[in-house]
Amino acid sequence: MDNRTIDDELYSIVYQGDISNELDTRLKSLPDIDKTLDFCYQRDNQHINLLMLAALEGHDRVIRILLSHSSNVKHLVELTGIVYGIDGIRVFHASALWCACDRGHYTLARTLIEVGGASVYHGPRNPLLIDATINQRFDTIQFLIENGYVDINRTRENNHPKYNSLMISAARGYTMIVAYLLEKGAKVEYKTRKYNDTALGCAAMHGRLDIVQLLCSAGASTSMKNSIGETPLILAFKNDHLHVVDYLLDLTNNELCIEELxxxxxxxxxxRRGVSNIQPQYVRMVDxxxxxxxxxxAKNFPKTIMKPIAAYNFQQECQTIEEFDKIQHDHDxxxxxxxxxxxxxxxxxKTIVLCDxxxxxxEKLIEQCDFENCLRLWEHTFHLFQNMNHETSLHRFVWVFCKMLATNVSISPQLFVQICHLTFEPSEKNNKNHSIKNALCFVTIASMILERQTLTEEERLSIYQWINDLCRQQRRTSCGQTLLHLSVNDQTYRDINYRTNEIKQILNFPSLCTTQLLLTYGNRWIDVDAIDISNGNTALHIIAQSTKIDAPSIVKLIIDAGAxxxxxxxxxxTPFDCxxxxxxxSVLQKYQKPFLLKCLCARFIVEQQLNYELTWHKGTQLNNFIYLHGCITK
Structure with a gap:
């Protein structure tokens, strides 16, 4: 008899439940029993072994015989295949234990667990308890819990968010399962490790009011927060489950709840940013x-309110219901x-959503051309970002000033300088590239204010002083470019990537006026021969390559400054070569020949490879001068 015939006969015997009591004898006669037990039959689009077949058909005695003949029972019970579930859906990675539970053969399932050592944690996708919860198999849930085969709280999904059975049933609205799990000792305060989700949070988020009530009655805390600080009340509100919100509000009455309200x-x-077409509900807000x-x-929880500031039009938060009633019809x-x-x-x-x-x-104020109030509000917002240790940026201020210049709106010099001083804030010092480029834009805007507006001497001096203070810091980009490099570089203009059209309409680089301001009021601090890291270019090298109309004038300006x-x-x-x-x-040629004597000497030292660093150490003025005349190429 060939192997195929033997396999078919064994399949038939197991399928029929070994009614002739011949299975034990037939297995003993086989030369390799384990190979037979491991063999996968492909029948009716199912891939199953004999143990799985017996489990599907509910033959407990057959299961015991098969287990008794295996030399590796643990291996046998964990083998998986492809079967059709009781609901007609094809299931992959199904074990014999899963098959038994799916068909409701719980005596047989007990045999697989207690005799065969089958794991209840190896289901097709999740542990058996989780799969049973998802599929609302209350009978399987009872079997696993009543027999003590699972830990209700610690048995979780394999994948994120790794909910346990209570969380899953709470989220899906399986009230009967929730009630049963609570009765059997499920912990209402149990949280997921990564996101700190709770069953109450899951129920609130999905609007399951009956389950929210059930969990609260079981002692679930309404103040428990997830990893981003959201309580069940907030989760219910964010997902528009106002019936749950109302219930939770009536249930709790502490200060945290009041603040959430x-x-x-x-x-x-x-x-909310990105959410449009939602009309404000002032009546709901007032209520x-x-x-x-x-x-x-009622609870004697007074507010701690902030002092009036310009950002909020010097308004203060209402402290009594009477004060609030006076403003309830004033939408702004x-x-x-x-x-x-x-x-x-x-x-x-330190919640970042505060700032949006x-x-x-x-932006709304800008649409109304209320630029100054916008600037004050965003200045306050800048400090909020900084206080919360979040990255700051000044590009919005650049845009507002450009909008004002484009519409011929006068810019308050005091407010302008006040905004410019944000460039010195700690958060801006950590943001090298954006910070220095925005500061340069402010210098360019300053040149336009100085040119277009009638200013007092004091106002002019305040702008000049800010430019001096900015240059004193001698900031550089990550590639070593200074303010002077950026002011003469075409790339600075191309790099503008915020509100591009509106800003580029006003600002342009290379900028003669910007360069002039830097060299005039920052001359003490500006190093006209400073080089960048990537190419070793001075500002003169960069502007020499420009084809802009102001380029020759800028070249003269830089050379006159001592470059x-x-x-x-x-x-x-050299710049001439570039x-x-x-x-x-022609402008550069006048300065290139004849060379200054000190330049010729520097070239000679480099060409002769004289060890000048012993005399003039790195960082000294002469060392830097020689470096610029040839050593940089090495």
């Missing part, structure tokens, strides 16, 4: 704020009230 109230009139006042009064004032409330609550938590509405309001026209870059080229048009070449 206030945040929710603000959300009815403050838009909730009034409710929060009553809760504060309600908006400011919402901003004040959010800052009081979110700033101590401020940026959005600033050396014979400095060599890493490619052994020049692209005859006018610039």
């Amino acid at each position: 206030e945040i929710i109230a603000c959300s009815f009139i403050i838009p 909730l704020i009034r409710k929060s006042f009553k809760m504060r009064q 004032r309600l908006y400011i009230e919402a901003l004040l409330i959010r800052e009081r609550i979110l700033l101590p938590k 509405p401020l940026l959005i309001r600033g 050396h026209g014979d400095c060599l870059n890493k490619h052994k080229k 020049a692209r048009n005859t006018e610039i070449k």
